[in-house]
Amino acid sequence: MDRLTVQFQYMSQSGIVEVEFRSERMNKMEKPKSGPALKQLHSHRAIHEGGLAGAEQKTSDLIALLREGDLESANMAADDLVDYWKTRVIAHADAEEAGFYEEIATAKPELKDVVIQLIRDHDLMRIIVKDIEELREKEQLSPNVIHRFYSLMIVNDIHSRDEERLLFE
Numbered sequence: 001m002d003r004l005t006v007q008f009q010y011m012s013q014s015g016i017v018e019v020e021f022r023s024e025r026m027n028k029m030e031k032p033k034s035g036p037a038l039k040q041l042h043s044h045r046a047i048h049e050g051g052l053a054g055a056e057q058k059t060s061d062l063i064a065l066l067r068e069g070d071l072e073s074a075n076m077a078a079d080d081l082v083d084y085w086k087t088r089v090i091a092h093a094d095a096e097e098a099g100f101y102e103e104i105a106t107a108k109p110e111l112k113d114v115v116i117q118l119i120r121d122h123d124l125m126r127i128i129v130k131d132i133e134e135l136r137e138k139e140q141l142s143p144n145v146i147h148r149f150y151s152l153m154i155v156n157d158i159h160s161r162d163e164e165r166l167l168f169e
């Protein structure tokens with residue numbers, strides 16, 4: 001199977017949020033239209049807030065396990081956290097690049113440069129996640145790895161803020 005798309009809806013404080021995940025193997029030639037959740041500020045912001053809140057919780061769980069000296073559980077928590085970044089946050093970035101950004105750049109050509117900058121933010125997160133995976137093989141849960149988990153949250157926070165401000169306001 002070259003492509004896997006999972007869609008679901010959930011109720012958030014700001015209403016129904018539609019979430020769509022796609023696998024990395026999605027055929028680049030196919031550019032499906034983005035769902036309504038990405039196009040509306042309130043639902044899009046809810047996706048950002050939910051994504052970051054989950055990462056913060058999982059990161060603090062990981063730190064607590066490290067403090068307790070429970071390395072085996074900490075490594076499982078780190079696996080879970082890497083997976084979370086990929087399936088929740090990077091998947092959101094993939095979905096934006098698969099349709100939403102192009103629709104914006106077509107409708108408002110003056111935002112083309114902004115879109116390029118936002119894609120670079122996505123790439124930074126992809127690079128940091130890959131670095132974490134490579135570093136863990138060599139250094140396990142070293143300070144270098146932990147710093148990168150924190151840097152992901154910072155880059156993601158700045159990116160979400162800019163995306164909401166520059167594309168919607």
Ligand SMILES: [Fe+2]
Nearest residue numbers: 093096118163
């Ligand atoms: Fe984004």
Ligand SMILES: [Fe+2]
Nearest residue numbers: 044092096163
């Ligand atoms: Fe976004």
